[in-house]
Amino acid sequence: KTETDRAVSLTAEQAGLYEAVVRETLAEIAGADGFERRGLVMKLLTALKQICNHPAQYLKEDRPRIADRSGKVELLDELLDTILAEQGSVLVFTQYVQMARLLEEHLAERGVRTQFLHGGTPVARREEMVGRFQAGEAPVFLLSLKAAGTGLNLTRAGHVVHFDRWWNPAVEAQATDRAYRIGQTQPVQVHRLIAEGTIEDRIAEMLARKQGLADAVLGSGEAALTELTDAELADLVELRGGAR
Structure with a gap:
């Protein structure tokens, strides 16, 4: 890692x-x-x-209008272009459902396949989404930090992006461990986006x-x-x- x-x-x-x-x-x-x-x-x-x-x-x-207004969105676009060009998969965590919705809309406009899991996602739907991600059908998985901090096995992901920081490091580490866990056979790159x-x-x-x-x-x-x-x-x- x-x-x-x-x-x-x-x-x-x-x-x-x-x-x-x-x-x-x-x-x-x-x-x-x-x-x-x-x-x-x-x-x-x-x-x-x-x-x-x-x-x-x-x-x-x-x-x-989402493009050209946020340094973080611009960097995320660059990271995703590189990751997806290499046929990689990525988890993108944010603590804000509203921000994940903005990213979902922005990435759809760019033709990037995503799915979004949050606190209101039913259990059956969660399992279906995990299956889709692990099968490589949606390479970008947007997750709200609290909803996805535990109980998910997402070893398809070679990259984890923390779009915003959770100021309790243990919570952030728990989220990262959705990808970095038993069964993971590839290196995991963790990217934390921080506004200078x-x-x-x-x-x-x-x-x-x-x-x-x-x-x-x-x-x-x-x-x-x-x-x-x-x-x-x-x-x-x-x-x-x-x-x-």
Whole structure:
């Protein structure tokens, strides 16, 4: 198993949204305390993660244009072109059903065969989808992280893409192990997409630098970050380096 962090640049649209949300929400947070402040921090973290994924996810657009608006989507397209040209199969995990739907639509437009498994997928349908994937009928399997973290054997996959990071490393590892498990006979390449200069970048640094800190502080996910001071929070979410 080889794990690689893939850095992507935000588009100008993403960077503009990111900076506006940071500025406006930090101003709100400065005047709040207790339960209200924690709620605002969680709202900020969720918004920034969605912006890093794709502006349409954050803006909740009905019929969005998906291409050319997200660094992550552009990199995913490049990865899939390479993997599919080599007759490979890939699992793509995201924690957001809405983002998976956007990817499903985008890849359909590109003529890529996909299927999408989420929490609402009936058990019989799940088994059918696993069978199709293992038979090579749909080489790109989109999965919501929580729905697909356990109980699936997907050894056809030589690649795993984490489109967005789950900040509890154990949950992410569980998802990766859908492919990297008993019965797997090929190497597994794990690609984690990380938006440069953003909160994703800083969290990735924290996770890489101190696994002990990750277990102790981030084991409860984003909730732990609600206890940061205003100055620590500002440092965590500030956009560095701008867009390309």
